[in-house]
Amino acid sequence: MEKCWVVFKTDEGVKSQTVSIDELAEILEKKPLWIHFRNMREDIEDFLLEKLKINELSIEDVILEDRPKAETFESYVFILLIYFDGRISRKRKFSIFWTKDLIVTIGSRKLFEETKIELSLEEPEDITPDKIFWLISSTVVDRCKKVALTLERQLDDIEVKVFREQNPELLEDISDLSFEIISLRRTVKQLRDVFRSFLSSLPRFGKTQSIHFLRDVADELVMLYDHIDTLHEMLQNIFSVFSSLVEFKLNDIMKTLTIIMTVFAPITMISGYYGMNIVDLPFADSHLGLLIVTGMMALMSFGFLAYFRKKQWL
Structure with missing residues (x-):
């Protein structure tokens, strides 16, 4: 039977337990702070529709949408985050339903576990759905930063090689790296735009206390985008040098x-x-x-x- 993970707030911090989907209706009466699902399934759809009154279009976006987005509804905010798990080929998405007293997420359990560890380090009075969303967002940005650093190291290696050798293999490396940088830049740009739009609508949702934290995430995305854009320009210069050397x-x-x-x-x-x-x-x-x-x-x-x-x- 499919399992899900439920996080509760306690006087000492947080505690979590694994339950079946059938037990969720009873679990909701205990006022959990966070519910996480690994994948979207039919029984999970029914739970979201009936118990949490999630819009059908949001559920459809969880399944079909492949780019970051944020939508504000009457009783919740839906956020879809896209990130890369270590490398560009491992593209992941993480869906979040943010209600007044509850966070529901769908996606990587690894990301859930990392965020839960960070949450356990917070003071009990600071543990809120707002803080959970901020920690998730920060973790996603950190994942993108790690990929950017990996690409930067590859760029440095190519920069050294380009003066020693000019062969088809090096041209292929430049082409592959260009594709990866452009893919990362496009995703980070979409995340940046989503957070900008999200911040403008957040006060209407009654989450003004979260704006400072999320503005910090938005600023990190702006700086990360600028960094990736610089990498792209450097790669273009390297390609120009490569072409000049070949010529x-x-x-x-x-x-x-x-x-x-x-x-x-x-x-x-x-x-x-x-x-x-x-x-x-x-x-x-x-x-x-x-x-x-x-x-x-x-x-x-x-x-x-x-x-x-x-x-x-x-």
């Missing part, structure tokens, strides 16, 4: 080939001329003809090399 390398190869072709051009011309099946060619009857023609080839080739060096092309 310079290609030009250097083309210059070398051009010089080789130019140096061998007189040799090819003279040897082709003397290879024609005609009579009375210059020096053809001389026993020194081979040495003279070879000297002419060498003289013209060294003349071109001297000219290139004078022009500082070599």
Whole structure:
């Protein structure tokens, strides 16, 4: 049977217990502070609709929505948070129903457990649904910060490599990192906009005491977005350097080939001329003809090399 986790406020702090979905109706009479579900299921939908009067559209967003959002209803606030668990490929969402006296969350149990530990460190009188939401939001922002730091370290490694090697593998690394930075930037931007919108509607919900805490989260998201945007600009600069180095390398190869072709051009011309099946060619009857023609080839080739060096092309 599917389980859920219930947190109660006590004089010492908080305590939690694991119960079945069928027991939730009875649990509500004991005034829990926080209820957490791992996944949305049909019986959980029925509980939210019947017992907590959650709007059907909010439940639909829990299942289908894939971007952060916040909506204020008459008796609750619905917040959908998107974050990354360690890396970009592990995208997670955490849904929150914030009522006057109760927080209901749906999502990662790991995030629930981490937040519960932080909550247990608070003074009993400070433990409220507002504080729970703030701790959840702070944990989500911290997860995004950790991903940003990981991407920054990868960026530093690529910056070092770009001057040592210019190969398709490095270009692939730059492309992958660019995708990850853009994905993180887009999510953080959405979270930032959600918190800005949420803060403007929070006083209507009667949660003015939470504004200072949540404004701090919003400020962290603004700074994090600026940091990620800086990473993106740095990566673009690195890509420009990479492209310039590749182009310079290609030009250097083309210059070398051009010089080789130019140096061998007189040799090819003279040897082709003397290879024609005609009579009375210059020096053809001389026993020194081979040495003279070879000297002419060498003289013209060294003349071109001297000219290139004078022009500082070599």
